[in-house]
Amino acid sequence: MIMGYDxxxxxxxxxxxxxxxAKVGVVPRADGSAMFQIGKTTAIAAVYGPRDxxxxxxxxxxxxxxxxxxxxxxxxxxxxxVRPGQNRRAKEISxxxxxxxxxxxxxxxxxxxxxxxxIELPQTDAGTRCAGICAASMxxxxxxxxxxxxxxxxxxxxxHDRIVADxxxxxxxxxxxxxxxxEEVHVADIPIACQVSNGEIVLLQMDGKVSAxxxxxxxxxxxxxxxxxxxxxxKALKERFTGGSL
Amino acid sequence: MSDQLFVKDRDVVVPGETLATGLSxxxxxxxxxxxxxxxxxxxxxxxxxxxxxxxxxxxxPFIPKVGDVVIGVVEDVMLMGWRFNIxxxxxxxxxxxxxxxxxxxxxxxxxxxxxxxxMVFCKIVNVTSQNLIDVTMRGPGLRKLDGGRVMRxxxxxxxxxxxxxxxxxxxxxxxxxxxxxxxxxxxxxxxGSPEGEVKAANAIRKIDENAHMSGLTQAIKRFLEGGE
Numbered sequence: 510m511i512m513g514y515d516x517x518x519x520x521x522x523x524x525x526x527x528x529x530x531a532k533v534g535v536v537p538r539a540d541g542s543a544m545f546q547i548g549k550t551t552a553i554a555a556v557y558g559p560r561d562x563x564x565x566x567x568x569x570x571x572x573x574x575x576x577x578x579x580x581x582x583x584x585x586x587x588x589x590x591v592r593p594g595q596n597r598r599a600k601e602i603s604x605x606x607x608x609x610x611x612x613x614x615x616x617x618x619x620x621x622x623x624x625x626x627x628i629e630l631p632q633t634d635a636g637t638r639c640a641g642i643c644a645a646s647m648x649x650x651x652x653x654x655x656x657x658x659x660x661x662x663x664x665x666x667x668x669h670d671r672i673v674a675d676x677x678x679x680x681x682x683x684x685x686x687x688x689x690x691x692e693e694v695h696v697a698d699i700p701i702a703c704q705v706s707n708g709e710i711v712l713l714q715m716d717g718k719v720s721a722x723x724x725x726x727x728x729x730x731x732x733x734x735x736x737x738x739x740x741x742x743x744k745a746l747k748e749r750f751t752g753g754s755l
Numbered sequence: 756m757s758d759q760l761f762v763k764d765r766d767v768v769v770p771g772e773t774l775a776t777g778l779s780x781x782x783x784x785x786x787x788x789x790x791x792x793x794x795x796x797x798x799x800x801x802x803x804x805x806x807x808x809x810x811x812x813x814x815x816p817f818i819p820k821v822g823d824v825v826i827g828v829v830e831d832v833m834l835m836g837w838r839f840n841i842x843x844x845x846x847x848x849x850x851x852x853x854x855x856x857x858x859x860x861x862x863x864x865x866x867x868x869x870x871x872x873x874m875v876f877c878k879i880v881n882v883t884s885q886n887l888i889d890v891t892m893r894g895p896g897l898r899k900l901d902g903g904r905v906m907r908x909x910x911x912x913x914x915x916x917x918x919x920x921x922x923x924x925x926x927x928x929x930x931x932x933x934x935x936x937x938x939x940x941x942x943x944x945x946x947g948s949p950e951g952e953v954k955a956a957n958a959i960r961k962i963d964e965n966a967h968m969s970g971l972t973q974a975i976k977r978f979l980e981g982g983e
Contacts, residue, residue, distance in 0.1 A: 541814070559816055559844050570885055573844075613770075615796075618818055620885050622844035650770050650798050653814030653911055657787065657796055658771035706771040706794065739771075746769045746798060750813045750967050 541652025573616030662702035701731030705739030826938035903946030
């Protein structure tokens with residue numbers, strides 16, 4: 510018998526997500542902004558635009574361009590300083606974020622223009638691209654852009670012998686912790702982004718190895734979790750535009 | 756009938772929210788129909804008028820339309836006119852013949868009329884599919900804005916600052932003894948005594964923050980009179 514993965518490190522149930530909170534309008538200078546927190550992962554998104562796009566060769570006369578900039582803050586990781594700015598990982602994540610959001614935002618009214626979404630992560634504990642997408646989607650709505658739906662994202666994953674929702678750093682790296690055991694331990698991280706109202710998948714990535722049955726289970730878990738996140742997003746957006754001081 | 760309404764009048768809705776189901780309800784602007792459902796496509800306040808749903812956006816980028824009066828900043832002086840920035844990615848062109856009745860010959864230095872950075876209150880007369888915009892200064896009240904101060908609010912909230920038939924702006928102008936010009940692009944110009952300008956700016960900021968509330972005119976009146 511090897512060390513089993515019977516219980517999650519933080520005592521959550523198998524399909525339970527970490528506690529979430531969201532706030533819209535956190536960057537007053539921006540055209541739209543939002544913060545999304547899930548467990549120890551925090552993402553802040555700020556939207557600027559539509560505005561002039563330079564260099565000019567990137568301009569598209571048929572409609573606006575959506576650009577994402579993903580960045581982890583230097584102190585955000587696990588003690589190692591994260592070098593700020595662009596790197597291969599940040600570029601890839603920016604691209605997949607763009608791809609997952611482009612389908613819901615309508616920028617046809619803004620030819621040759623760009624909408625920039627800056628996503629910063631002050632604190633990370635796995636699931637950063639998902640938290641980033643959740644924050645970005647709220648920030649875009651806050652900027653008053655035409656959107657056919659909101660996008661929510663979460664990672665589902667396979668750890669040792671089962672599918673769990675919303676992996677932490679320890680769970681993502683379970684195979685490293687379990688090194689030296691007789692049996693090889695598999696881990697797969699599967700970030701999923703869905704449109705909130707109809708559950709259509711707009712982002713699906715996988716890092717690791719998993720069987721077809723478990724992948725199907727992960728998709729189901731991810732979709733349910735996204736619907737739950739969608740509720741948090743809606744509540745935060747409505748809070749921004751209700752209340753007041755009269 | 757299975758037609759059903761999921762929202763009340765004056766509810767705040769977010770994109771992707773289902774407002775009603777059934778073909779007897781009629782979607783307005785900023786919403787779309789998918790299957791039988793009517794779904795919101797912008798953050799805003801819904802109003803229900805019988806079977807017709809309307810959505811008033813609470814935030815929006817400026818989308819130029821013919822007839823909009825805007826405040827532009829001169830960003831370039833060209834051979835036969837000026838180019839203004841009227842907010843966001845939009846730039847508008849004012850031709851000399853639409854700027855003044857004076858005769859201006861070829862090759863005259865146009866900066867003697869409007870220089871770089873000057874602010875001008877003008878009206879949009881043409882918008883192409885690619886957002887190439889022409890403006891004119893022929894019209895009542897259209898002029899160059901000298902002195903004063905400028906503030907920017909979200910273009911979606913301009914109607915609240917203007918109020919019904921301009922009542923809100925008129926009230927602020929009377930109470931603070933200032934001159935206020937509002938562009939549909941969310942640029943607001945205020946001119947008067949320094950105290951009056953600050954008070955007017957604070958009142959407008961308050962409207963911007965509370966645009967979704969009802970009874971705004973009364974609240975702003977209290978604010979202007981009481982000064983709290």
